[in-house]
Amino acid sequence: MLSRNTRDDLLQLLTTLAMSPLYVVPIVLFTLGAALTPLLLLGLPLVPLAMKLASWIARLDRERLYILRDFTIDTPVVTTGKGWKDRLERLFGQRAWRELGFTAVMSLWGLGAGGLVMMVLAAGLLLALLPFVGPLMPDGSSLLGLDVATLPGAAVGGVVGLALLTAGLWLGGPLARTESALVTRMLGANRVDHLVRRMLDLEDSRSRMVDAAELERQRIERDLHDGAQQRLLSVAMSLGRAKSRFARDPEKAQALVMAAHEEAKAAMQELRDVTRGLHPAILTEQGIEPALTTIAARCPIPVDLSVQLSQRPSPRAEAVAYYVVSELLTNIAKHAAADRAAVTVLRDENLLRLTVTDDGIGGADPARGSGLSGLRDRVRAVDGHLTLSSPVGGPTVVDVTLPWRA
Secondary structure, eight states, X not given: OOOHHHHHHHHHHHHHHHHHHHHHHHHHHHHHHHHHTTTTTTTTTHHHHHHHHHHHHHHHHHHHHHHHHOOOOOOOXXXXXXXXXXXXXXXXXXXXXXXHHHHHHHHHHIIIIIHHHHHHHHHHHHHHTHHHHGGGSOTTOEETTEETTSHHHHHHHHHHHHHHHHHHHXXXXXXXXXXXXXXXXXXXXXXXXXXXXXXHHHHHHHHHHHHHHHHHXXXXXXXXXXXXXXXXXXHHHXXXXXXXXXXXXXXXXXXXXXXXXXXXXXXXXXXXXXXXXXXXXXXXXXXXXXXXXXXXHHSSSOEEEEEEOSSOOOHHHHHHHHHHHHHHHHHIIIIXXXXXXXXXXXXXXXXXXXXXXXXXXXOOOGGGTSSHHHHHHHHHTTTOEEEEEOOTTOOEEEEEEEETTO
């Protein structure tokens, strides 16, 4: 029996061979268009048609590798505008020329690599069957100089056939890997594409973070005005009334002072709630572990905290880690219906890794406005990554990696 990898290799090369005629079509159209265009522009429509067809074939090839090998190619950046310049860029830009060149290379590769493997396998299969069909052939029948009508000649042919089958099956692996590397090289994103995509992601994240910062500022302003400010005003009024009653009604004055004291404590608690997630002094002075211990202790549900750090990361990494854990624990307390949560912080080579889990109901989705989208933007702003696993029914696992020296 063939292994799964061997079958996938052969199927990949077979489909490449089958698509070889399709690879040739854009090259033929482009060549005809380029040759006929000087003659009264007769071939002008063929050139964009060839470029469009090459782009479609390149997309088909990406899908083919994904279906056959679960192999994903990071595609180059494409302009999405609808202006004529954007349309021309998509039709005749660098990516379009790479895709046209890809069809030319693959037309030769498909016939060469795919054809070679299939011919070797076909010859091997034919020779391997000689011990069974050779004795049935007429006397004097020969193949490749072998008298296949006799048993010794058929046996030698069978051995050669088995060797060719083995060689063909083995050859499929290196050729399929070479083809995958070739497709990735010609159709995948290059360094410039990665830099452009990074720039676009940063611009998008920056825009969302500015909006999030404005919403946070409005929240703080609203909470201060409606909560702590009103309580502090009540404290001032109560103390003013108590001051005027000390001489003539000490008991009433004492009651007013006690009420003002309770209002002051409530105002302090509201101020703590308002400043939730902001940079605390304990983080700067003592580091990430004492700061996380504080927010874990304030969480309404039990939190198992494990911090395994022999030294402190950069201040920016600490600040982002603190904010992420604070927001995730708040989300768990509000939305997860969890009994317990766990936070693990450790160093993974040059990365600061955070893992936050809970045993709640799961189903967390950044698209539903749970705050995860904003967290992902904050993490990506320092070249970090946030991954979420939250099947319905739980558990929810959020894994965050940040550069140690962010």
